Structure formats: C-alpha cells, structure tokens
Amino acid sequence: MNDIANNLETVRKKITKTCKAWDVNDGDVQLIAVSKKQPSEKIDGMLQAGHRVFGENRVQEAGERWTERKENYIDLDLHLIGPLQTNKVKDAVALFNYIHTVDRPKLVKALVKEMKVQGKKPVCFIQVNTGEEDQKAGILPHDFKALWDCCEQEGLEISGLMCIPPFDEPSTHHFALLRKIAEEHGIKDLSIGMSGDYEKAIPLVIEGGKVFVRVGTALFGARQI
Numbered sequence: 001m002n003d004i005a006n007n008l009e010t011v012r013k014k015i016t017k018t019c020k021a022w023d024v025n026d027g028d029v030q031l032i033a034v035s036k037k038q039p040s041e042k043i044d045g046m047l048q049a050g051h052r053v054f055g056e057n058r059v060q061e062a063g064e065r066w067t068e069r070k071e072n073y074i075d076l077d078l079h080l081i082g083p084l085q086t087n088k089v090k091d092a093v094a095l096f097n098y099i100h101t102v103d104r105p106k107l108v109k110a111l112v113k114e115m116k117v118q119g120k121k122p123v124c125f126i127q128v129n130t131g132e133e134d135q136k137a138g139i140l141p142h143d144f145k146a147l148w149d150c151c152e153q154e155g156l157e158i159s160g161l162m163c164i165p166p167f168d169e170p171s172t173h174h175f176a177l178l179r180k181i182a183e184e185h186g187i188k189d190l191s192i193g194m195s196g197d198y199e200k201a202i203p204l205v206i207e208g209g210k211v212f213v214r215v216g217t218a219l220f221g222a223r224q225i
C-alpha cells in the first residue's frame, strides 16, 4: 500500500473507533480530504485509493486542479472551505458541490442569482467566526440571526454551519458554540474538525445531521508553500 492509501486507512480507522466510542453512526461522519497546495500525484493517489470527497480553499486553484479530473470522476464531491469573493461566485457555483463559507448578505445575494443562472444548487453552509478574530472570515455569532434571516428572505437554503477555531485555543468550546447556534436554528450539519482535532468533532454530531471533518495534512502530509 502506498503512503496515501495508508494515511487514508489510518484516518478512517480513527473515525470508526471514535464513532463506536460515542455511539455515532459511521455514516454520519463525512471525511473531506483537503487537497489545497498538495502535489498532483498525491491527489491521484487519493483518487486511486477510492476517496472522492475533496476540499479546497481557493476557487482558482481548485479550478486548475479539478476541472479536468471532474470529467474523469463523475462521482467527485468538491467542497469549498475557503473565503469566497463575489467575483468568483460564478466559478464556485460551476465547480463545487458544497460551499462552506457563506458569511455576508452580499454573498448570499450573489449566490442566489448565480444559482438561478446556472440552474445548479451547491449545498450551502454558513461560516461562523466563533473566536471573533479580526483576520478571520465568517459571521460573528451576534450577527448570525440577521444573516440567517437574509438567507431566508433571499431563498438561500442553509444546511450546515462551519467554523475554524483560533489555532491557539482548544477547539471543543468553539465546536460547542457552533452546535448551539445550529440547534437554535434547526440546522443539522456541522463542518468542524481538522487534522489535529477531527476526533473531537465526532461526538458533536446533531441527530439527523452529519459532521464534515476537513482533514489535510494527516492524509497528504505537509503542504507545499
């Protein structure tokens, strides 16, 4: 078995084990392989190992990497996990199956408009800046309700919430806050957990929903700069 297939098996086993420990259904955890800044051969290794769900944080880079592969692998599931500028909405709607980073009314409006034009509806999550960090994307927790109302008014369906905890704080508190906001609004899916803490994300699954763990380095090794 090559490195990539090995890493995939290791991560999957850890997920299965954690699911058992917390009495969570294995199928309620979706592993997203975060392929940003990874070399082509590693991505092909992951595809050969049978994995089909990938995450990217930049629209343009993702387009270069995935447009052609998408024609060869029709069952690919592509997730945008990085900030989305309105001038990239067209490309994002065309390429991605999921957009995890809806975070402002202007983007909501642009997405609704573009989805109508393309007749395509990627699944949308709202990103919440749970750590209230200036440099980080995402809606602040106290502004969430207004954005939620905007999505409702504009007709953008929201299936889940996503957060990236501050790197120097334990993530569990942020996961719990995100889960609380989700439950208050009847939202079922959570996009939480990365290489260092995906096992901690699993017990937070909401009944009837899924946890999407976004794992990069644990699957592919260190990223290229």
Ligand SMILES: *Cc1c(COP(=O)(O)O)cnc(C)c1O
Pocket (backbone or CB within 6 Å): 034, 036, 057, 081, 082, 164, 194, 195, 196, 214, 215, 216, 217, 218
């Ligand atoms: C890069 C990235 C990840 C993956 O991080 P790792 O620590 O390599 O697992 C997850 N989520 C987001 C939003 C990212 O940008």
